[in-house]
Structure formats: C-alpha cells, structure tokens
Amino acid sequence: METIHGVGEFDAALSNNRNILAAHFRAEWAPQCAQVETSLLELSKNPDFKDLQVVNVEAESVPQISLKFGITAVPTVIIFRKQLEVDRVNGANPAELVNKLKKQVGRLANERLQTTQADFDDFGDTDGESLEDRLKRLVNAAPCMIFMKGSPDEAKCGFSRTLVSILNNHQADYKHFDILSDEVVRQELKKFSNWPTYPQVYVKGDLVGGLDIIKEMEASGELDSILPKKQDLNQRLSALTKSHPVMIFMKGDPRTPRCGFSKTLMEIMAETGVAFKTFDILQDEDVRQGLKVFSKWPTFPQVYVNGELIGGLDIVKELKASGDLISTLQGA
Numbered sequence: 001m002e003t004i005h006g007v008g009e010f011d012a013a014l015s016n017n018r019n020i021l022a023a024h025f026r027a028e029w030a031p032q033c034a035q036v037e038t039s040l041l042e043l044s045k046n047p048d049f050k051d052l053q054v055v056n057v058e059a060e061s062v063p064q065i066s067l068k069f070g071i072t073a074v075p076t077v078i079i080f081r082k083q084l085e086v087d088r089v090n091g092a093n094p095a096e097l098v099n100k101l102k103k104q105v106g107r108l109a110n111e112r113l114q115t116t117q118a119d120f121d122d123f124g125d126t127d128g129e130s131l132e133d134r135l136k137r138l139v140n141a142a143p144c145m146i147f148m149k150g151s152p153d154e155a156k157c158g159f160s161r162t163l164v165s166i167l168n169n170h171q172a173d174y175k176h177f178d179i180l181s182d183e184v185v186r187q188e189l190k191k192f193s194n195w196p197t198y199p200q201v202y203v204k205g206d207l208v209g210g211l212d213i214i215k216e217m218e219a220s221g222e223l224d225s226i227l228p229k230k231q232d233l234n235q236r237l238s239a240l241t242k243s244h245p246v247m248i249f250m251k252g253d254p255r256t257p258r259c260g261f262s263k264t265l266m267e268i269m270a271e272t273g274v275a276f277k278t279f280d281i282l283q284d285e286d287v288r289q290g291l292k293v294f295s296k297w298p299t300f301p302q303v304y305v306n307g308e309l310i311g312g313l314d315i316v317k318e319l320k321a322s323g324d325l326i327s328t329l330q331g332a
Contacts, residue, residue, distance in 0.1 A: 022077055033074055
C-alpha cells in the first residue's frame with residue numbers, strides 16, 4: 001500500500017487512477033488508523049475489488065491536502081471514482097467502509113455494462129433504499145433544506161449566493177446539500193420536485209421554490225412566517241456547557257477520539273473515575289466555531305465544570321501533576 005508524503009505524490013496517484021481510489025488519511029498516534037488500514041489492505045487483495053487502489057496519506061505531513069479536502073480528524077477515508085470524490089467514511093467503521101466501496105465497485109461495473117438504472121439505486125444510498133426514498137430522506141433531513149451549488153460559505157453560483165444571503169439576513173436555521181457533489185441527486189431531484197433549476201428550498205419536506213419565489217415571499221412579508229429560526233447561539237452554548245457537571249467538548253467520542261489531544265484527555269479522565277459527558281464538535285460546526293468565542297479559548301478539547309471553563313488538555317495535565325484534578329472536577 002503506497003504512502004503519500006507530498007502534494008505531488010497525491011496528485012499523481014489521483015490523476016493516474018481511472019477507476020476507484022481510496023485515500024486513507026491517517027496518523028501514527030491514532031490506533032484506529034491501523035484497523036482501517038488492515039481493512040483496506042484486505043479489500044485490495046480481494047479479486048472482487050480489482051478496480052480498487054488504496055493509498056495512505058499522512059494527514060499531518062501534508063496539511064495542504066488535508067485542508068483542501070476538509071480533513072478534520074483521522075482516520076478518514078475519501079473514495080474517489082474517476083478522480084472525483086464520491087463518498088467518504090469518517091472514523092474507524094470497517095462495515096461502512098466495505099459497504100460504500102462495494103457500492104462504488106458495483107457502480108463502476110454497471111457503467112461498463114451501461115445499466116444506468118442500477119447507478120441510481122446504488123449511488124450514495126443506504127441498504128435497500130430506493131432513489132425516491134433517498135430523495136425523500138434528503139428533503140426531510142432538516143426543517144429547512146436548501147439544495148444549492150456549493151456551500152453557504154462558498155456558493156458556486158450567483159443564485160445560490162443570493163439565496164444564502166437572504167436566509168442569513170432572516171436568521172433562518174437551515175441545512176444544505178451541494179448538488180455538485182452528487183450528479184444523481186442533481187438530475188433526479190428536478191423530476192422529484194418538478195422544478196427544473198437550482199437552488200431549491202424545502203420547508204418540512206415540502207418544496208417552497210427557488211430564488212424567485214423566496215424573493216417574492218420576502219417582498220410580501222411572508223418569508224419570516226415559514227422559516228425556522230436559529231436559536232441564539234450563546235444561549236445554546238450556555239445550556240450545553242451546563243448540561244452535565246463535567247462537560248467536555250472534544251473531537252470524536254470517548255471510545256473513538258479523533259485527535260491526539262482528545263485521546264490523551266480521555267485517558268486521563270478514565271484514570272480519575274469522575275463521571276462526565278462529551279460533545280463531538282465535529283458533528284456541529286456552529287458549536288465548534290461559536291464555543292471558541294464563547295469561552296475565549298481557541299482550541300479543543302475544552303473542559304467545563306458546573307458550566308465554568310477549566311481549560312484544555314494542558315490545564316488538565318497541570319491539575320493532574322499538582323494533585324488537584326479530581327477535586328477540581330468535583331467542583332471543589
């Protein structure tokens with residue numbers, strides 16, 4: 001299995017691959033990476049996966065690549081088909097990894113046989129899920145869903161950019177789906193919604209319309225009445241920090257920490273025997289960014305006792321060394 005140490009090596013591996021490439025972003029300090037690496041190595045030797053190429057990418061040695069592909073924790077496996085990202089698996093989940101790679105291998109075989117209907121059934125769905133069920137699941141994924149080109153922070157067309165601006169001005173609470181990342185959804189959602197253009201806005205699973213409709217509703221004063229509103233972030237963060245006597249904001253969870261600092265903190269906490277609750281900041285970008293401002297502490301993990309910030313890993317280490325950690329965690 002090839003290990004990538006530089007940008008040039010990665011670009012070459014990607015450009016030379018015409019089938020399926022699984023890029024495993026890993027780090028030596030994370031034991032979960034060895035489990036993922038073993039799974040990938042076994043798959044690469046399986047004749048059923050003859051179209052699969054596997055590479056290891058040392059995530060911290062090539063920050064340019066990690067940043068480009070949004071790698072925030074290891075292990076992460078990005079699946080490329082014909083040089084385009086089609087899926088990814090976060091964390092050590094061999095069953096999910098095998099399932100997703102199997103689907104991409106099957107889809108590649110189907111393309112060769114020109115059986116396009118099978119493409120629709122196997123592209124990015126869950127087991128046994130039809131295309132129609134998948135689209136229903138997507139439009140109901142949040143009280144307000146927008147299907148756009150790009151993301152709210154990096155819209156890929158003027159219509160999407162304008163829509164995001166309007167929704168943000170109205171403090172709308174919404175999630176998005178980038179149609180450029182999934183050609184099947186991009187084409188089939190037009191039929192599903194009977195709406196030929198993007199962006200598209202859904203509220204409670206029902207299509208509201210595109211940018212023109214949103215503009216009309218804004219002009220008439222109707223828009224505020226249908227949009228779910230964002231909860232005040234500071235109120236939410238205050239409630240989260242107080243949701244348990246010892247509250248830890250980390251990358252991953254106690255069983256599968258997804259950065260070295262979080263892993264070390266979990267080892268220390270296990271030694272104390274003190275009960276605690278965790279919040280995975282990788283699952284909520286608002287909390288991840290907002291908590292830095294709320295706490296005036298720029299890094300993670302963060303430890304709170306009775307709603308008050310104790311600090312990060314370095315502070316916990318200092319408290320342990322001084323013998324004050326357990327009493328501090330107990331609120332003494």
